[in-house]
Amino acid sequence: MTHVTDAELPPYERTPSSQSRALATAIRLGVRPFSGRVKGGPAGIRVWRTLLGAGSHCLRADPRIHVEPFSDPCVDLPQIGRPVRGEWLRPPGGDASRGVVLYLHGGAYAICSPRTHRAITTRLAMDTGLPVFAPRYRQAPEHPFPAAFEDALDAYRLLLARGIPPERITLVGDSSGGHLAASLTGEACRTDLPTPGKVVLFSPWIDLTGELAMSSAMLRRDPFIVPAVATRFGRLYVGTGDWNDPRLSILSCGSADLPPFLIQVGGIEVLRDEAERFADVLAEAGADYELQVWPGQMHVFQMFNGLIPEAGEAMREAARFIRRDVGHGSVPEAA
Template identity: 70%
Template structure:
């Protein structure tokens, strides 16, 4: 399609850019063959943690945003079980009173860290003018369910205890972090905690059993995710837990009223079916949501927001959604 004719077309339905096609091919040839060999052994997981940690240094975050380590016991809330560890990302002039983003990083519940996702979290901070809290939650297999969930719940309680208005808290996450973000939101509504103002999900992994991914029509086209590997990671995290636990099983219709959701997913990734299934659950529950399927894009393509025009546009879409939820009068769009 002629680029001039696409100006007035929403970015999430445009023809993939040449940069996107080149990157997708490179990942398919250079990463997918090795990713498929992950067997879930401790030595292999440690190797991938080191590799991805080193690789993340090649993706430089927005320099306007400061990074502050945090170890906070949050003595104000006795329900916080462990000190909240992680980092704050703060754009110039930000204030917690205006709101905050709680970002939960992906990595199959076994790899990655706040550092590996700074190119996303710093961009969210710059795009919205809001501080972003990224908890360094415990990882499987050393710490199976419910460790990661409890750590993110503590981080949410910390925000509330420190005076951030719940309606101005956005819970966001990618991949397994999208599972955590959804589980945390549903749990807050289910247990009477103040609900967040909105939820942003990038390529959410919501079916830890792997059944939807294994059955996906994108199984052979996905340049990055091997459904069999995703299934192994799901088992590592769930461990001896009950698969029907509402903090794990997200594709049952919630009875509670949920806040607005923005769901972005790549058009050629196996988790597309899961994003569509979650959207169907939200629709059945009568909860507001916006599902964006980005043609030709792979898993968590937003991490390349300084390289790909689609990723850049996706982050702008997320910023617009967040500003709308918290109120345009309290935050300023990045230049």
Template identity: 85%
Template sequence: MANVEDAEIPPYERIPSSQSRALAAAIRLGIRPFSGRVKGGPAGVRLWRSLLGAGAYCLRADPRVSVEPFNDPCVESPEIRRPVRGEWLRPPGGDARNGVVLYLHGGAYAICSPRTHRVITTRLAMETGMPVLVPRYRQAPEHPFPAAFEDALDAYRLLLARGLPPERITVVGDSSGGHLAASLAGEACRTDLPKPAGVALFSPWIDLTGELATTSQMLRKDPFIVPAVATRFGRLYVGSGDWSDPRLSLLNCASADLPPFLIQVGGIEVLRDEAERFAEVLAEAGAVYELQVWPGQMHVFQMFNRLLPEADAAMREAARFIRRNVDHGSFPEATRPAADAPPPAAA
């Protein structure tokens, strides 16, 4: 009977597993004290890049997915101003005509890379059966705003230029990559750029000012993020940019014609308030969205999808969202008709 009752409860409403509690405690004791001392200067950024680059080897990517370096000069697409670089993750039998995932990795706009997130991107490729493109966007402090945004926009434009219908493209991002993904969707609605089929956000960093994180009720519970450090990285990325720019200020710039959103956030992370506030903004705009607050989970817990049952379930939830929107054009309860586009050219 217990198993039947548990099966009826959505995975994002269940009591945290012993594995997730143990991992959160270990990170709270082993990493948070160190991360709080990072000043956000060039030396600190270099150190974080080295540590997280090395740590990525501890999280094994799915070996069944092929990893292909990608460098397209885009000489035939004048609207794309610079080469698009990154990597393709291709599952066995994956066909771009069935859909493509554009994944924008996190890392506070200053650290991480496509390689550090392969444990997520290879899992998405296998769960959806779709190729995943992960652009290597320029990072702060060497390249402040709008460099990362422009690179993400160019990657999306490249997929469209190669013949992929927008209703077959899903944009996914974690942390700062979640900010990028939401910014990209907003830009599509503000311009004549076709909007993607859907947007999935893992622990999105919505408020780059750090104000919501600093006042979060999860300050003492978050095992990883120190709001003061996040604020420093936000300033590194924004630089001399205008904080009210709609590509930066996501809580003030909603559109009535946004694609469907899935938002997954950990229940004990300081970015939870931001995710919940962004969901309110989407609701006020009349957008179709789903907010999942996973009890007891930390920032981008999906990274541990081979270790934690919650992360494993979250990846399956994200894959269902992606397949549903690519197959039907929207959430089942939405009234937008599905688009029946011709097959795209090979990507």
């Protein structure tokens, strides 16, 4: 039998690096015990927002990317009911006519912001050479479902209205932002809204009920996510909404004519089962998809692309997928 070395394998099949193992251990010991004690009330959410906002400054955003605050009142667009706000992340020489990435940040629908995710969004902009738009959407518990979905939909409609062809828009989302991206894609397939060109999901939170996470084989290994806490946040977002609404229950809503999907998930996170189940839904719908399960990696490990080699490789894989078949040429190597 021929022995295959790690170097000969795709990056998402290699043995975890010592850096990623050390990071997972540090987060398991330093963050998970605390996160398990934080409740889903207003005080707990304020604590999470403060801590994650401060912690995001420790993750290096690419200084070559121009960050441009954005607000469009959309007064000339009656189909959009409120201003669209967020930020553009523009790489050197980036031209929106070649394509745009619409990035929907994660944070359990209650925390984080475009700013907290700049380690990912600036890297995406640099690796793809495309402008990235990260909208600021309303969050629970102040604004439960469908507020975040409506804001994501408005951001997508705005890009279309400003002349970006749908096939040159890639939706990207992590965690709850991954749920938003998948939900928005499903809505486009169910309505007359043009379908985006591609969708990339980083550790998507697919089952907001928490049932799959609670039964996950990774329950004790996940360094970060406590399923009971995620379940509380899911309830905060859904509020009085119908859990069977296709904008929420995306596992039961396979659609035809879906765009290509790339799904990346950590091998030791409790959301792995959800990503695999969603991949099954895509397969049943006949969609073009790729599922990458990265051994030993945790939830949204792409955030640490300046710290662990797997995160940088994952970002390059995502960039290659985004630029595939659209005539953008080769993907530049990140510094």
